[in-house]
Amino acid sequence: MMMMVKPPSHTMLATIILYGRRSPNNQHHNDIKVNIPKYDGIIDPDEFVEWIRTTLVRYLGGLKSRIANVMELQPYTTLADLTILAHKICGDIHGQFYDMKELFKVGGDCPKTNYLFLGDFVDRGFYSVETFLLLLALKVRYPDRITLIRGNHESRQITQVYGFYDECLRKYGSVNVWRYCTDIFDYLSLSALIENKIFSVHGGLSPNINTLDQIRIIDRKQEVPHDGAMCDLLWSDPEDIVDGWGLSPRGAGFLFGGTVVTSFNHTNNIDYICRAHQLGKRGRGRPRLTWDEQICQDMAELHLSEDMIYDRSSWRRRIRVHDG
Structure with missing residues (x-):
C-alpha cells in the first residue's frame, strides 16, 4: 500500500x-x-x-x-x-x-x-x-x-x-x-595539508597508505576506482568500535579505529585529521575518532598561532551551538 x-x-x-x-x-x-x-x-x-x-x-x-x-x-x-x-x-x-x-x-x-x-x-x-x-x-x-x-x-x-x-x-x-x-x-x-600539520580529506584513511608521500604519487586524473588507495581516501569512515581496520557498510572504503589515526599522525608528524563525508544526525555534533585528543572532537572552528599553539579554553568558548 x-x-x-x-x-x-x-x-x-x-x-x-x-x-x-x-x-x-x-x-x-x-x-x-x-x-x-x-x-x-x-x-x-x-x-x-x-x-x-x-x-x-x-x-x-x-x-x-x-x-x-x-x-x-x-x-x-x-x-x-x-x-x-x-x-x-x-x-x-x-x-x-x-x-x-x-x-x-x-x-x-x-x-x-x-x-x-x-x-x-x-x-x-x-x-x-x-x-x-x-x-x-x-x-x-x-x-x-x-x-x-x-x-x-x-x-x-x-x-x-x-x-x-x-x-x-x-x-x-x-x-x-x-x-x-x-x-x-x-x-x-584528493587531500590537503595545512602548514604540514593538519591533514584534510573527504573520507578517511587507507590500509594501502602509510605516508603522505604515498598519497602524492597517486594518479588522480581518473574516474574514482571501486577499490584501492584513491577510493579509500574518498570513502572511508572512522569508527569508535573498530580496533584497526574493518569492512565498510558503504561497500567502498574501510572503517578505521583510533589506533590507525594515532599511527598515521605519528608516522607523518601531523597533529590532526580533518574530514567530512558523514552527516551529523542532529544537524550538528562532534566527529568520532577524527583526531587523537578527545578535546579535538569538540572543534567547530580552530584558530592556531604561527607556532601551532592553541588555547583549549578559548577554543571551547568559540563553539556556539543554538538549538531550535
Missing part, C-alpha cells in the same frame, strides 16, 4: 535563507555579495543563479581549460600543500547553493577569507550546477585563496545515480555540461 509522506513541520533551511520567514509565493530576496571574474557587487541571489545557468555555462569549456591550467601550474597535486594557516574548512555542500551563500556570509567573502572545501559539491540538492560553477569561478579568480578537493560524489558513476546527471539534462537538454564538470573532477586534489 502506498504511504503518503507528510511535509516537513518547519520551513526548509534553504527556503529560510532565500526568502526569510516569508513563503516563496511572497518572495523577498536577500542580497548576496559575490566575487566573480570582472564583477564585484551586490546582486539578487536568483539573478545570480540565472547568470550562472545561462551565461557562465557558455564558457564552461574555457573554464575547464583555465581550471586545468590553474591546477597544473600551481604545486597542486594529489595532496595540496597549503602554507597559509588560517582557513575556513567546509564539508559537503551537495548542491545547496543558498546554504553555501550563508556559509560565505558567516565565514567571510573570498578572497578576504581562505577556504578549503572538502568535496561533495554536487548531487542531492537542486543547485549542483550553480554551486560547482561558482566555486570553480572563485578558484580561477582567486587560485591561492580557495582550495577544492574531491569527494566520493565527484564521480561519473555516482552522479548518474544521485541527481547531478539528471539536473544537467533537465536544465540544458543535453549531458554536455555534466561531461565538462566530470572532466574537471579529475583535476581536483
Whole structure:
C-alpha cells in the first residue's frame, strides 16, 4: 500500500535563507555579495543563479581549460600543500547553493577569507550546477585563496545515480555540461595539508597508505576506482568500535579505529585529521575518532598561532551551538 509522506513541520533551511520567514509565493530576496571574474557587487541571489545557468555555462569549456591550467601550474597535486594557516574548512555542500551563500556570509567573502572545501559539491540538492560553477569561478579568480578537493560524489558513476546527471539534462537538454564538470573532477586534489600539520580529506584513511608521500604519487586524473588507495581516501569512515581496520557498510572504503589515526599522525608528524563525508544526525555534533585528543572532537572552528599553539579554553568558548 502506498504511504503518503507528510511535509516537513518547519520551513526548509534553504527556503529560510532565500526568502526569510516569508513563503516563496511572497518572495523577498536577500542580497548576496559575490566575487566573480570582472564583477564585484551586490546582486539578487536568483539573478545570480540565472547568470550562472545561462551565461557562465557558455564558457564552461574555457573554464575547464583555465581550471586545468590553474591546477597544473600551481604545486597542486594529489595532496595540496597549503602554507597559509588560517582557513575556513567546509564539508559537503551537495548542491545547496543558498546554504553555501550563508556559509560565505558567516565565514567571510573570498578572497578576504581562505577556504578549503572538502568535496561533495554536487548531487542531492537542486543547485549542483550553480554551486560547482561558482566555486570553480572563485578558484580561477582567486587560485591561492580557495582550495577544492574531491569527494566520493565527484564521480561519473555516482552522479548518474544521485541527481547531478539528471539536473544537467533537465536544465540544458543535453549531458554536455555534466561531461565538462566530470572532466574537471579529475583535476581536483584528493587531500590537503595545512602548514604540514593538519591533514584534510573527504573520507578517511587507507590500509594501502602509510605516508603522505604515498598519497602524492597517486594518479588522480581518473574516474574514482571501486577499490584501492584513491577510493579509500574518498570513502572511508572512522569508527569508535573498530580496533584497526574493518569492512565498510558503504561497500567502498574501510572503517578505521583510533589506533590507525594515532599511527598515521605519528608516522607523518601531523597533529590532526580533518574530514567530512558523514552527516551529523542532529544537524550538528562532534566527529568520532577524527583526531587523537578527545578535546579535538569538540572543534567547530580552530584558530592556531604561527607556532601551532592553541588555547583549549578559548577554543571551547568559540563553539556556539543554538538549538531550535
